Amino acid sequence: MSQQEAFATQRPYQQSWIQRLITPLRRPGKRWQGGLKLKDYKSLSNGQPIKRHALANSVLSVPVGNGRTSATPCVAVGQQLKKGDVIAHGDHSTPWVHASTSGRVTAIQTAYLADRDSEVVCIQIEADGRDEWCKLQPGNPPRNAEELSVFAMQMGLVGLGGAGFPTGIKISGAQQPDMLLINGAECEPFVTCDDRLMRERADDIIRAADYLASALSIQTARIGVEPNKPEAIKALQHAIRQRTSTVEVHTLPHRYPAGGQPMLIRSLSGRKLATGMLPAEVGVFVLNVATLYALGRAVFHAEPLVTRIVTLTGHVHKPGNLEVPIGTPVADLLREAVPHADNNGVQVGGPMMGHLLTQPKAVTSKTCGCLIVRSTQFFPARTQASDCIRCNRCIDVCPMALKPLKLYEAYQRQDGMTLQQEQLNACIECGACSEVCPSNLPLRDSFREAKKIVVGSARQ
Known part of the structure; x- marks a missing residue:
């Protein structure tokens, strides 16, 4: 389901009589x-106010989907747009998509999303630099x-x-x-x-x-x-x-x-x-x-969701927060942040739940909230994984009360039944277990892969 x-x-949430008695005491x-x-x-x-990303000469690739669902484009190549114009219609399960800035549609093609590392259909818009809104008509809420x-x-x-x-x-x-x-x-x-x-x-x-x-x-x-x-x-x-x-x-x-x-x-x-x-x-x-x-x-x-605030930080000369049109190339944002030459790549999202950017031409989506330029100061090289020493630190820090070692061993065996019995689906992939593991076991990444095993087992 x-x-x-x-x-x-x-069904609507309904408290029992004993819950109604206890609730006021909480x-x-x-x-x-x-x-x-x-x-x-x-x-x-966090020390500087939010700034707006400069749009001169920018070419945006506005995603019409997220890799799972996709809206239907309703514009044509060559069409002139204003910021906020509808460019793709959704259905009952997919939100509509709007132009992130004013300009001209130059292509409807695929592009990679920075935070999902997947390729989706995007509407390419050549910005005119005016960032002019369409006519917004607020009505009754x-x-x-x-x-x-x-x-x-x-x-x-x-x-x-x-x-x-x-x-x-x-x-x-x-x-x-x-x-x-x-x-x-x-x-x-x-x-x-x-x-x-x-x-x-x-x-x-x-x-x-x-x-x-x-x-x-x-x-x-x-x-x-x-x-x-x-x-x-x-x-x-x-x-x-x-x-x-x-x-x-x-x-x-x-x-x-x-x-x-x-x-x-x-x-x-x-x-x-x-x-x-x-x-x-x-x-x-x-x-x-x-x-x-x-x-x-x-x-x-009456403003549709066409921008989001993105943190630019890490090993850069100009850290801060920018209000960024959806579909902005990551490369454009990095030019504003000015990374140090001796960086070790870009982390999309936080250091705990994010991932290393693998597609240099990727664009921002509605869920891309942070780009961290990596360095050995902030992301020290991890030592090679060794055998578990049974210290139980992973159990101590797991906020979902899981047993990460049992899950890891089941993943290594590709044991879908045990993964389900040990409630793998309760894992929120926070990475706390990996952070404290003295043996440097790749626990979080393994659990991400293990969930695919569980899905595969359910389909058989």
Whole structure:
């Protein structure tokens, strides 16, 4: 069953009488096990305001899909476009796609996406340098979940925290939640795009949170932020006071991966998201803070999702955060960051869950939030893997209470049954086990590959 089908078949979250008795006694900040403290390197890029990426002479390749689903192009080569024009229509499971800038369509062809390392159909736009919006016509905000779901699909909204799941589908499957939880953790080292967003655009975020809570008939809305973002916390609290909002800001444990969905839900609601469960089943609706901001821009300003903030950091002369049109070549962004000559390649995403860029001509997608220029200072060479010494450190840090060594041994045997029995699908691929392993076993990467084995076994 697909995730979309699973949403459609769920019943609204209903508490038993004993849960209703216990719930008022719960407090945000419920601890979860595992995780680890990492050096965050946030100060490399979080000190400067967000800048806009210069578009002169740029050629963008705007993806119309993500490697799994694809929208249908509705433009022709040679056509003149303005920023925000619809360039591909989606269906019930695929968001629409819009022009990221004004210019001329020069090709409809494939290109590689930086954060997914896959080739997808893209619409190539030669920017005219004016970055001129189409005529935006804000109307009355959608009044309920059904209207908002359709609207979100038409505005191209997807989760900006990394997964890229269509926001419209998530809203349609919300199933009458009683809590809105907003993920402002940004727990990966180096990444600061959400931090700067919360600092600079807190009022828009809180306005969007108030609206979404009202549209979904939710009484309680909470934003979770790690304590290493004090300026963001202050900005959000100030916006709440100014708007007399009921949104609450809560400090999350300063421990990676505090932003993982099961951990965030545990911290902010006290509820446990068991393996295989969706947030709707425990009565919560979860959005990344950047997704919420994009939703607000769409609802109140009629702006489709055509840009995102990208952190440029690591071994560069000019680190910072840029607001980048979707489909911008990675090479263009690196020229703005000015990497040092002795770099060791580019990491797409954070150091824990990201990967090394393998396609120099790749372009940014809606889920590409960080580019780290690597060096031996930030990414020391790993020693060769050796035999497990049975230290159990991987078990201690696993936030999902798994047994990484048993999973690793099952993967080496290609044992699909044991992988399922040991709940491989509960692994969130945070990489904490690999980080602490004294034998340098490639645990996280092995588990990514192992999931393909489980999928293959299920199909047989």
